[in-house]
Amino acid sequence: ENVLIKTDVVIIGAGPxxxxxxxxxxxLGLSAHVIxxxxxxxxxxxxxxxxxxxxxxxxxxxxxxxxxxxxLLAQIxxxxxxxxxxxxxxxxxxxxxxxxxxxxxxxxxxxxxxIVIAAGGGSFMPKKPAIAGIEDYDGKSVHYAVRKIxxxxxxxxxxxxxxxxxxxxxxxxxxxxQRVTLVHRRAEFRAVxxxxxxxxxxxxxxxxxxxxxxxVSLHGEEGILQRVGLRTDTxxxxxxxxxxxxxxxxxxxxxxxxxxxxELQAGRIVVDTEKFETNRKGIFAxxxxxxxxxxxxxxxxxxxxxxxxxxQAFRYARPNQKLLFQYTTTSTKLRDKLGAA
Ligand code: FAD
Numbered sequence: 001e002n003v004l005i006k007t008d009v010v011i012i013g014a015g016p017x018x019x020x021x022x023x024x025x026x027x028l029g030l031s032a033h034v035i036x037x038x039x040x041x042x043x044x045x046x047x048x049x050x051x052x053x054x055x056x057x058x059x060x061x062x063x064x065x066x067x068x069x070x071x072l073l074a075q076i077x078x079x080x081x082x083x084x085x086x087x088x089x090x091x092x093x094x095x096x097x098x099x100x101x102x103x104x105x106x107x108x109x110x111x112x113x114x115i116v117i118a119a120g121g122g123s124f125m126p127k128k129p130a131i132a133g134i135e136d137y138d139g140k141s142v143h144y145a146v147r148k149i150x151x152x153x154x155x156x157x158x159x160x161x162x163x164x165x166x167x168x169x170x171x172x173x174x175x176x177x178q179r180v181t182l183v184h185r186r187a188e189f190r191a192v193x194x195x196x197x198x199x200x201x202x203x204x205x206x207x208x209x210x211x212x213x214x215x216v217s218l219h220g221e222e223g224i225l226q227r228v229g230l231r232t233d234t235x236x237x238x239x240x241x242x243x244x245x246x247x248x249x250x251x252x253x254x255x256x257x258x259x260x261x262x263e264l265q266a267g268r269i270v271v272d273t274e275k276f277e278t279n280r281k282g283i284f285a286x287x288x289x290x291x292x293x294x295x296x297x298x299x300x301x302x303x304x305x306x307x308x309x310x311x312q313a314f315r316y317a318r319p320n321q322k323l324l325f326q327y328t329t330t331s332t333k334l335r336d337k338l339g340a341a
Pocket of ligand 1: 017119120
């Protein structure tokens with residue numbers, strides 16, 4: 001059953017630029033729904049470097065990716081954006097009145113005069129290991145994410161990878177699984193040191209198996225795994241396995257947005273530098289996803305683009321109203337909107 005949602009603006013992408021767009025639109029009285037394929041806001045800042053410092057946000061000498069995300073969320077709270085996580089924007093089509101209809105893979109249908117694409121490097125997708133025939137098992141017994149821990153109860157699990165996801169899920173699934181085997185190519189990990197210590201303690205206590213090596217083959221029928229081939233220093237052997245969970249990190253792909261009928265250049269969306277609008281009126285692209293002469297893929301550029309986009313978005317969403325330029329410092333109207341004293 002599809003749900004129809006009518007709003008001023010739909011923003012695709014809850015990265016830093018999509019979040020700040022909520023603010024700039026909100027100042028002009030426009031409300032926004034924000035959708036993201038990830039299960040949380042922050043885009044690259046939250047996914048790739050939550051604990052690393054950023055030094056070039058104007059006025060903030062240093063903050064981590066997560067701190068910037070938290071600050072943006074606090075800043076936009078007065079505008080009550082509606083978030084739709086775990087949701088991918090799939091398709092856009094024009095409405096008769098000049099607006100747009102956008103559909104998602106979660107069954108929502110949005111109708112809005114303005115769509116803002118703040119999709120960064122594109123959708124985050126799991127990196128898949130190069131094992132012959134792996135796609136036959138995808139979603140059935142090979143999983144790149146854990147949605148429900150209970151789905152793995154009583155199963156023989158093989159988890160692969162050396163980062164935080166591999167270690168976190170090894171520890172979270174160990175109590176419910178029949179057996180967890182963690183396989184990693186090297187003895188070094190790219191994870192929080194404390195997780196490594198806890199994982200090795202579980203292995204020492206015989207509660208999990210930790211193997212140095214690589215999964216090289218899958219064996220089963222009709223997508224149901226029975227065994228996997230494990231290659232180690234001493235050769236290849238097969239181990240019993242009901243579910244294989246490779247955690248090899250995420251890459252970004254432009255994904256369904258490539259089919260939105262927008263002019264692209266090397267996988268990025270071409271915009272003007274006055275309104276950051278695409279070749280389709282009412283569809284804007286801001287942040288890392290766009291391209292124009294002189295473009296810098298920096299957060300501060302995306303913030304500027306959001307401010308100029310909002311000016312034109314207002315004209316589409318409120319065709320009969322006049323747009324006044326105001327400072328947040330001195331405008332009582334803006335201060336009211338922000339809930340400031
Ligand atoms: P993103 O942060 O990429 O967010 C886009 C969001 O859109 C993602 O969450 C994605 O899941 C979502 N999305 C994409 N397609 C869809 C779809 N079809 N449906 C639903 N959702 C979708 N920049 C700086 O300015 N200073 C720095 O110091 C700095 N350091 C960096 C360090 C690292 C390690 C990296 C990787 C980047 C760094 N950057 C830095 C770059 C900065 O992170 C990006 O410029 C910024 O994240 C771009 O923001 P964005 O909102 O445009 O896109």
